[in-house]
Amino acid sequence: MRPEVLMYELRKQDSLQYRYQTIPNPAGKEYFNIKIVRMHVDEERFQVVIGIQPIDEIVQKENEYQMQLEYALKQQEARTEVIQSLASQYQEMVVLDFKEDKYSVIHGRESGFYIAQPKQSLQNLHNILFDRNLNDEFKKQEKVKAFFDLTTLQNRLRYKNFINMEVKSRNNHWYRATYISKKRDDNGKIVEVLFVVKDIHEEKKKELEAKEKLEEQEKALRDALQMAENANKAKTTFLNNMSHDIRTPMNAIIGYTALAATHIDNKDALNNYLTKINISSKHLLSLINDVLDMSRIENGAVNIECHEVHIPDILHDLTTIIQGSIHSKQLDLCIDTQDIVHEDVITDKLRLNQILLNLTGNAIKFTQVGGRINIRIKENPCDDPGYAYFEFTVKDNGIDMSEEFIKHVFDSFSRERSSTNSGIEGTGLGMAITKHLVNMLGGTIHVNSKEGEGSEFVVCLTMKINDTASTYETISSLAGARVLVVDDDIDTCMSVSKMLRDIQMRADWTTSGKEAVVRSQEAYEQSEPFEVFIIDWLMPDMNGIETARRIRSSMKNEVPIIILSAYDYSDVEQEALDAGVTAFISKPLFKSELISVLKNPKTVRKQSVETLHSCYEGKHLLLVEDNELNREIAEEMLKNAGFIVDSVNDGIDAVERMKALDENAYDLILMDIQMPKMDGYTATKEIRHLSNRRKANIPIVAMTANAFEEDKKKSMAAGMNAHLSKPVNIKNLVETLDGIFKNDKYQ
Numbered sequence: 001m002r003p004e005v006l007m008y009e010l011r012k013q014d015s016l017q018y019r020y021q022t023i024p025n026p027a028g029k030e031y032f033n034i035k036i037v038r039m040h041v042d043e044e045r046f047q048v049v050i051g052i053q054p055i056d057e058i059v060q061k062e063n064e065y066q067m068q069l070e071y072a073l074k075q076q077e078a079r080t081e082v083i084q085s086l087a088s089q090y091q092e093m094v095v096l097d098f099k100e101d102k103y104s105v106i107h108g109r110e111s112g113f114y115i116a117q118p119k120q121s122l123q124n125l126h127n128i129l130f131d132r133n134l135n136d137e138f139k140k141q142e143k144v145k146a147f148f149d150l151t152t153l154q155n156r157l158r159y160k161n162f163i164n165m166e167v168k169s170r171n172n173h174w175y176r177a178t179y180i181s182k183k184r185d186d187n188g189k190i191v192e193v194l195f196v197v198k199d200i201h202e203e204k205k206k207e208l209e210a211k212e213k214l215e216e217q218e219k220a221l222r223d224a225l226q227m228a229e230n231a232n233k234a235k236t237t238f239l240n241n242m243s244h245d246i247r248t249p250m251n252a253i254i255g256y257t258a259l260a261a262t263h264i265d266n267k268d269a270l271n272n273y274l275t276k277i278n279i280s281s282k283h284l285l286s287l288i289n290d291v292l293d294m295s296r297i298e299n300g301a302v303n304i305e306c307h308e309v310h311i312p313d314i315l316h317d318l319t320t321i322i323q324g325s326i327h328s329k330q331l332d333l334c335i336d337t338q339d340i341v342h343e344d345v346i347t348d349k350l351r352l353n354q355i356l357l358n359l360t361g362n363a364i365k366f367t368q369v370g371g372r373i374n375i376r377i378k379e380n381p382c383d384d385p386g387y388a389y390f391e392f393t394v395k396d397n398g399i400d401m402s403e404e405f406i407k408h409v410f411d412s413f414s415r416e417r418s419s420t421n422s423g424i425e426g427t428g429l430g431m432a433i434t435k436h437l438v439n440m441l442g443g444t445i446h447v448n449s450k451e452g453e454g455s456e457f458v459v460c461l462t463m464k465i466n467d468t469a470s471t472y473e474t475i476s477s478l479a480g481a482r483v484l485v486v487d488d489d490i491d492t493c494m495s496v497s498k499m500l501r502d503i504q505m506r507a508d509w510t511t512s513g514k515e516a517v518v519r520s521q522e523a524y525e526q527s528e529p530f531e532v533f534i535i536d537w538l539m540p541d542m543n544g545i546e547t548a549r550r551i552r553s554s555m556k557n558e559v560p561i562i563i564l565s566a567y568d569y570s571d572v573e574q575e576a577l578d579a580g581v582t583a584f585i586s587k588p589l590f591k592s593e594l595i596s597v598l599k600n601p602k603t604v605r606k607q608s609v610e611t612l613h614s615c616y617e618g619k620h621l622l623l624v625e626d627n628e629l630n631r632e633i634a635e636e637m638l639k640n641a642g643f644i645v646d647s648v649n650d651g652i653d654a655v656e657r658m659k660a661l662d663e664n665a666y667d668l669i670l671m672d673i674q675m676p677k678m679d680g681y682t683a684t685k686e687i688r689h690l691s692n693r694r695k696a697n698i699p700i701v702a703m704t705a706n707a708f709e710e711d712k713k714k715s716m717a718a719g720m721n722a723h724l725s726k727p728v729n730i731k732n733l734v735e736t737l738d739g740i741f742k743n744d745k746y747q
Contacts (some may be wrong), residue, residue, distance in 0.1 A: 006036065006048075014038050091175070092197040095182065096122060098154060099191045115197075126150050129177075135168035147177070154190045157181045166204065174204035253280050285727065303709070304440050308466050309349045311340070311390075312590040315377065318356050319586065323568050325364045331371055332538075335566045336492045337588045338378040342388040344466035350709070351437045352461075358434040359394040359457045367398030367454070376491075377588065382462065389462050397454035401447070409447055410435035474503045475598055482528065485509040486516040486547060487536035487564065492587070496534060496564075499591045503598075505532075513542030517550045524555065532598065534585075537565035537572075545572060545579045552580030560601035564589060616737065617642040622666045624654040624683065625703070626675045630726070634670065634703070637730060641737075650675050651683030658687050663694040668740065671720065673704035673711070680704065681718040688719040699740045703728060 009016055016036045035051045092115050093107040102120040115128055130139065130148045138144045146152070147165045156163060157179060164178035176198045183192035260273040319335060326333050356375075363373050374395040382389035401409060410431050438445045443461035483505050485496045493509035500507035508530075510516050516535065523529050533551060537544040548561045563569065563576055566587035573584070582601045585593060621638060625631040626649045638645045646666075648654050654669065655678070669687070673680040680702060690696040702715040705726040712723040722736045 090196040090198050092195070094125070094195040096125070096150070096153075096179075096193040096195055097191070098122070098193070099185075103195075122150050133169050135170055135172060138167050153179060153193060157190050157193065158188075166200065173199070174201040176200045250280075250284065253277050253284070256280070281727070304348045304351060305709075306346050306348050306464075308468075309345055309347050309352070311343050311345060311377070312588075312593060314349065314352060314356070315375075315588050316586055317353065318360060318375075319566055321357065322360055322364065325361075326373070326567070329364065329367070329369050329371075331364065331367060331369075331373055333373050333375070333566045334489050334492070335375040335588045336489065336495055337590060338376060338491065338495050339498075340377065340379045340590060342379065342465050343590055343592055344468075345388060345390075345463040346466055347461070347463045348441065351441060355434050355437050355441075355459060356392060356394070358430045359392075359459070362430055362457075363394050363396035363398065363455070367396045371454075372397050375588075384462065386465055386467075387462050388465050389460070392459040392461070393456060395454065395456040400451050400454055401449040406447055406449055410445070475505075475595065478531065478598060479504045480506060481531040482506045482508065482523070483532040483534065484516060484520060484523075484530040485534045486513060486539070486544070487511065488539045489536070492536070492564075492589075496589055496594070499589070499594050502591065503595060511539075513539050513544065513547035516547055517542075517554070520551045521554050529555070529557075529559070531559055532601075533559065533561045534564055535561065537563050537567065537569060545576050545581065548576065548581050549579035560598070562597060562601065616741070618644070619667045619741070620644045620665065621646070622654065622657065622669045623647045624649075624651065624669060624675070624680065625672045626650060627672075630672075634728065637728070637733070638670075641734070651678030651680060651686075654683050655686045658690065658695055658698075663692050666698060668699045668701065668737070670703045670724075671700050673702060673706050673715075681714060684715075684718045684720055701736060701740070 006016070015038065017033065033052075037049045037051070038047075090107065092105070094103050094105050094115055096103050101122055103122060103125045104120065105115060115125070115133075126148060130145075134144065134148075144165065144167060147163070160181070162178055162180045164176055166174060166176050168174055178196050178198070180194040180196065181190055182194045183190070185191050256273040256277045260270050260277070263269040263273070315335065315337075319333075322333075325331075360373070360375065367373060374393070376391075376393045376395075378391045378393070380389045380391055435445055438459055438461070441461055443459060445457065445459045447455060447457050449455040483497075483500050485493050485500070485507060486509070487493050487496070488511045490511060493511065497507035497509050508519070510519060513535070516533070520530055520533070533548070535544040535547050539547070544563050544565070548563065552561060560582045561580055562583045562585055563581050564585055564587060569576065569584055576584070583597050585597050619642065621643045623631060623634055623638070623645055625634060625647065628649075631647055631649070635645050635647060646657075648657060651671075654671070658666075658669075671680040671684060675683075678686075684700050687698065687700065688696050699721045700719065702712075702720050702723045703726065704711070704715075704724075706714075715723045721740060724732060724736055
């Protein structure tokens with residue numbers, strides 16, 4: 001240091017101290033401490049004392065301290081980085097000091113799991129962890145209580161580095177809580193524990209979803225296995241039952257055929273045997289049809305085809321079909337409508353018919369002789385514009401179903417009792433088929449059954465309204481006219497009365513024929529006579545014909561008396577006319593039909609009786625059939641109807657014969673479909689492409705065992721004019737041929 005600088009510094013302070021490093025000296029001393037002290041001589045003068053001391057030991061100690069300080073700082077920085085890194089993963093980091101019985105929060109942020117430290121005792125920490133943060137459901141679990149018990153934590157960590165548990169917070173958020181052994185004393189006892197909390201909600205959510213999916217898959221596999229086992233068991237039971245049920249009609253057919261052969265000269269006995277053979281054959285065919293229908297439904301071969309449908313036609317067709325069974329079992333049939341506004345809808349008529357026939361046939365089958373069957377169609381309000389909501393109910397008072405069987409009533413091959421122990425035959429597929437068809441139409445079906453009360457099936461369907469349907473018109477000449485409705489069923493009385501009021505007529509009703517006679521007389525005497533009577537045919541106290549006769553005898557004027565019935569009235573039609581009945585109308589009664597009969601009450605609608613035989617003398621047919629037995633049967637049936645029949649046994653022969661013979665040789669071809677060399681579809685197409693126009697346009701009717709709807713479509717697509725299913729029904733054959741030969745195109 002220069003002297004002038006030194007003197008300047010000494011004037012400001014009493015002493016100066018410096019540290020110098022010199023070049024190495026022989027003694028090896030490199031560091032010296034120089035101290036300069038100012039000493040006053042007088043006011044203006046002072047002396048300087050300079051002291052020099054080697055300081056190697058001091059510097060060494062200072063360097064060591066500096067290194068320790070730098071190391072400590074680096075360690076602190078490392079710990080800070082670790083804490084910051086952990087803080088990014090954990091919501092809470094707390095140190096538990098068991099020696100001091102306190103805790104300190106290293107890191108924490110507001111979340112669904114939050115630890116404050118207003119008090120620092122470990123008991124306070126337990127209360128915060130358990131009471132404030134945990135979901136109530138988890139608080140009740142013993143394993144959770146044990147995990148958060150800090151009094152046992154030291155022992156639980158004695159031989160472990162950490163323990164953890166997944167818990168839910170109050171806001172239903174998933175967290176993983178972990179205790180980590182941090183510090184032990186000389187005896188190995190835990191004195192400090194690091195407690196951390198990590199948010200694992202998304203991770204747990206995915207884990208639970210994967211677990212749930214896995215459980216669903218396992219359940220699906222178990223259900224599939226159970227279903228397979230049940231199906232095998234059901235099919236075994238089904239085959240056992242069917243073995244009996246199929247053999248029953250087969251035994252009848254074989255047995256009565258043998259009896260017929262031995263009584264060939266006894267016309268009455270022969271006719272009786274043939275009738276029973278016919279009945280058994282039809283039953284056997286129905287069993288086979290059920291099995292085939294179920295197979296096609298399960299294979300997805302059934303399609304829904306919606307067209308315009310008039311609901312009254314559906315119900316009247318149903319009553320026509322079941323009349324024979326109702327009559328043979330002497331059942332009481334009640335069929336009515338309620339609140340029907342839309343009679344014309346868009347749906348699959350064939351499938352709807354099949355649903356109602358299955359339900360009604362089931363009711364007839366399980367109802368004892370003399371029982372009662374109720375069929376009702378009701379229209380309920382529908383929220384969907386342009387659609388109508390219908391409820392079809394079939395109820396009987398026959399054999400009820402057990403609660404256990406109700407659960408399986410719509411299962412395939414399911415029957416509560418076999419015909420072996422119940423005497424009731426069937427495949428057990430009818431309800432399964434019905435359920436599938438209802439589902440395909442977008443509807444629902446459910447069943448109610450009580451012991452001693454029978455069963456009730458309810459089908460609900462939403463159907464599109466036919467916008468082109470005709471609207472109802474009031475009858476101006478009968479506006480305000482009094483009408484008396486007579487029916488022993490209260491629901492029918494109320495339903496018909498509502499229809500009458502809707503067309504501005506005044507309706508009264510009674511459930512007794514005798515009361516109807518009295519009320520009609522009183523009304524007549526009070527000069528307020530009834531101008532129309534609508535009377536049920538079958539009533540317990542007095543039937544409709546007798547009621548009509550008594551009312552007519554007391555009336556001087558010709559008021560319309562209309563008989564309402566769910567039964568075939570052809571046998572009593574003349575008696576009714578003689579009693580003064582004006583017209584007949586079938587149940588269920590629809591508004592359009594009521595208006596029609598009121599407009600023209602003098603018209604008696606006679607039920608048509610189908611002719612089972614017709615004369616086709618001179619008509620020449622070509623029968624194409626490869627099966628000799630089927631060919632023989634068909635030839636006899638056709639010859640009995642007056643046809644001249646030629647036969648070939650393959651499609652190739654049919655095509656060659658059409659090419660070779662004159663264009664007027666045949667009037668019609670009956671064509672089998674499945675044949676060995678050329679099938680019926682191909683043969684028809686070949687004939688349709690013949691150069692001779694008359695030959696190419698000859699009527700061709702499929703007569704085949706391919707009986708399904710898609711088979712009919714294939715026949716039409718191949719160029720055929722009609723389709724008949726085997727076994728051939730004479731009635732259907734005659735109707736089909738009549739329809740063709742009455743067409744001017746084929747005259």
